Amino acid sequence: MPRRSSPPSGRARGSIEPRPKGRLRVTVYAGIDPVTGKRYYLREDIAAGPRAWREAEDTKSLLLAEVAAKRTPRTNATIDQLLERYLDQFSGSPTTLDLYRTHIRNHITPVLGHLRVGQLDAEILDSFYGELLRCRAHCKGRRRVDHITEDAHECGERCRPHQCKPLAPTTVRHIHFILSGAYKKAVRWRWLAVSPMAQAEPPPAPTPKPRPPTAAEAARIVTESWRDPDWGAYIWTSMTVGARRGEMCGIHVSAVDLEPGREMLWLQKAIRREPGAGWTEAGLKTHQERRIALDQETVAVLRAQLQRCRARAAALGLELRPDAYLFSSSPDGSTFWTPDSVSQRYDRMVTRLGIDTTIHKLRHYTATELIAAGVDPRTVAGRLGHSGGGTTTLKAYSAWVSEADQRAAKGLGAGMPSRPVEMDDMEQVRSDPRYPYQRVAAAVARDVDEGHLAAGDPAPAAPTLVERHGVSLATAKRSLVLLTEWGTLVRHNGGPLVVAEQRREPTPVRPAVEPPSSPSPAPPQADARLLTLSLRHRGQDIATFSTMADPTNAIALHKILAGAVRRTGGDDQAIGDYEMDVQLAGGAEPLLTFVTSPWTE
Template sequence: MTKKRHYLRETIPAGTPNASKEADKAVRRLQNQVDERRQPRTSATVNQLLDRYFLEADLEFSTLDTYRGYAEKHIRPLLGSQKVGSLDAGVMDSLYVELRRCRDHCKRNRGLVDHRTAREHECDGRCLPHECRPLSSSTIRQIHFVLYGALRRAIRWKWVTTNPIAGAEPPAAPKSNPRPPTPEHAARIINEAFKDPDWGALIWLTMVTGQRRGELCAIRWAHNDLDNGVLHLEKAIGQRGKKKWEKDTKAHQDRRITLDPDTVELLRDHKARCATRAAALHAKLKDDAFVFSLAPDGSTHLVPDSVTQRYGNLARRLEIKTTIHKLRHYSATELIAAGVNIRTVAGRLGHGGGGTTTLRAYTAWVSEADQRAAGSLAARMPSRPGASPAVAFTDLDPSSPYERIAVSLRSQILDGEFQVGLPIPSVKQLAAEHGCSVSTVQRAVKLLNDWGLVELNSGRRTLVKHISAAVAPTVTSTAQIAPATAGQSAGQPQPLDLELQLLGKSIAKFRAEADPGSTTDLRQLLVGAIRRRGGDIADIGDYELTVRLAGNVDLMTTFVATK
């Protein structure tokens, strides 16, 4: 660039034994570098390399700001004065060792203090003795990639001929371990959030679509086709400190997501509330208004960091250890558990690579799939000696599609619609009837087999089994709580079909064993059902529990608890 000659230098210290011979060897080494075009063509330092790299790098603002922060805190203090041509894998490995030792790069001097602030202050109990803490593996890997990218540019600029850190070994990528909320926690979060309907709508949409917080903050009403149930995602809100801006989505994708009828209805109600508030203040809700906004006319978007803070406060109130990003994990997990193929899940989440990122980063469903595999293997195992030949009915709160299908088929079998010894419809027929995948129906049939209602035969139709007296539900026609049924003593638990209703509307059905004449038993069942549905026990007076003997359509009683 300057047209000046560039010299390669190597110094042999004075007093070195055989200094003349060592100098001759150094000359030959430098000549070989020139002949093989391996010599650095610049004496620029790492600081100069980073300055030019950040000036020319085409990176998104928040990414570039993060990289600059890594450079200022970790790269420049340790390598800034080093010449680019002198970097090699050994230097980089030494850097990683230092980063794993102490993130503050202390000098190992005793008496160091970790002050609570860098400003002038009077030390108190919050200023503690220094304790070396390593950088995380993911941060060290990002520092490696910053230097790797800068040195790739150096090769293009002909500063060096090879990337000197290509042979360095950064820490291995940490294994993904997403921890989505459990269904019970999700129900509690939703119920708490809907104390503010607008906030509840945002949390609901986050759970249903699995979108990032910035993408949800950027949704405008013009992006919603509520008539066709489609949400259009094309922008996101970026934030770095106090700076906020509208940008493309993380993967620069323009995607559309289908919404279920409940979510469409929720958005319609939310829009009606927004329009009513705007009209009350003599404003108008425009088509390009933000869906989630604190402004009456929807002219401004929510701040992503504020959304995170509010959700964190909600989780702390409920004593649930989670973050808003884990709702994204929750959505992916529930979709996979419901039998949705991985490419569809990846498309909804905005992942590229045909689902590779989804499988690598969102693996919370592996345990669920493992349970299915274990169940499939157990079904093919021979019976254990002395094991009970029958499988008792289990308590069930049918929330998954395959469970609802199994409950429906169970009712048809118990009602005699499918005769003993005859086959039930094929899985393809049942899948078409219920509008689901074949794998979902197969899981439902497997559940019927576990209950002892059907017989699975490889290569043949699934047959309805004869239900033994030990397994069959007691069928007794009665409209009141009887002190005892035939063959049972008073107070003995009986299999019951129970239905939970909220203000007269059925919200759950399940089976359990209890004494139908015991108010204590029925109250425990009612409280447990309310909690499983995420309800508030303080509202127990709004719920009622209808009680029937298992397999009998006649109502025994309706239990209502006092507060």
């Protein structure tokens, strides 16, 4: 039998303890556990063998080096214990905290909660994320039944065989953020030296696909909402201000300033649901109040809303206090509309209209219209309450804008050179022949066009073409066939080839371009300015939009009006029933009211 090596003499840090069946256990003191307050030891077992003591010494040296470099975890705490400590110090909103606890309870604790903090690595995380994207119930491929309740019951039709449903990639990313925040704290507390989250690969963020209502859909939504003036004022203000639904529900009467020169809306509070407290008034999402300038139409809408609120309160002998809510079901404005009820009412309305949209997309509509009007992204981000200098606004909220895209296309087209006249195959060959038989045929066709050969004259014989153009007899015959295909030559009742009667205009030999008198795309108007245009049909407001145009150019205004009529679902043949207020962007009063007729040129 091989002789087992003996332990080296002398005192060393740490210990190596013999275990049954020749195994050895290496133990190294690593400090005080910050969670339990007890002494924390690193232990590792070595298999029996002739080199067991040497391997144990190497392992002990390695563990001592890790302890000295503080690369080893200082705790036996589990991931559940880490998350509990992390959430105890969480400084976010109660709603976010409640969401985090739900994700931890449903997904992290059942799979990872029992692991020690130092056991988590990139391989485990990738496997964890893959399992969540496969099945949100963590079935691990086992057959099971999804019961209607966890209590004792008799299974019926509602207890069905389990079908795997993946967790949304966005939710998996939220779980990744929870673990990342907890491990960042763990590194800061020196529970471990390096966070494994840096090597994890959560699902990529979904590509933003904003789909705001079109101009025609927005007009229908506003028209339908105005059946109830309060509801119409809410929808109109949401579209022009771009506030979140909770921010709109939390507007107080004192937050509306309609004094001339100071027209603005001061967003200070928002209505949101707090865990255990229900709907309540709280700070804004970004914890930063916003003052939003108002256009004249919105000023008129809000002034009428305030008048209705005061009239309802006065009818019951009540006073509308400054802290009353602007949108309220109580005569004195003491209660607020809840965001969920607003969403449900909006969903019912757009369903009746056959429009697939949500109330949040009104913010998309606001961002899109402002960017299309030429407003810089930082200003748009400030109105919407975004941080990051407009990055979020451009990435997630501004949709493709047809009017802006059309202006870009016109600007590009104005700088392009005149394009050649499109020609068919015959004209292309006659203007630029490439082969000898084509050159011969083009020469004969030119003689016909110039009158050297009249209709009914005998066609040139093939030997004549050979002598005149220096080509072979086969080439000359092929050119006559081509002239026949063009209709330049014709054979009547099996007789000889003669010149046919020509019914087209002569074709120039060189490539033709449009004559100088042909109108080229008009260059951008020198006096074009950013205009705000309001469309009305028989006195009823239809849409408000912005574009670049010359307010003194009647033809340009006519084209804009006709396009707006078509976009809002109208008939441009009845354009005489429409009128359009023309106003400088940011101006107080319209410059003019433009009317036209179907025959305006």
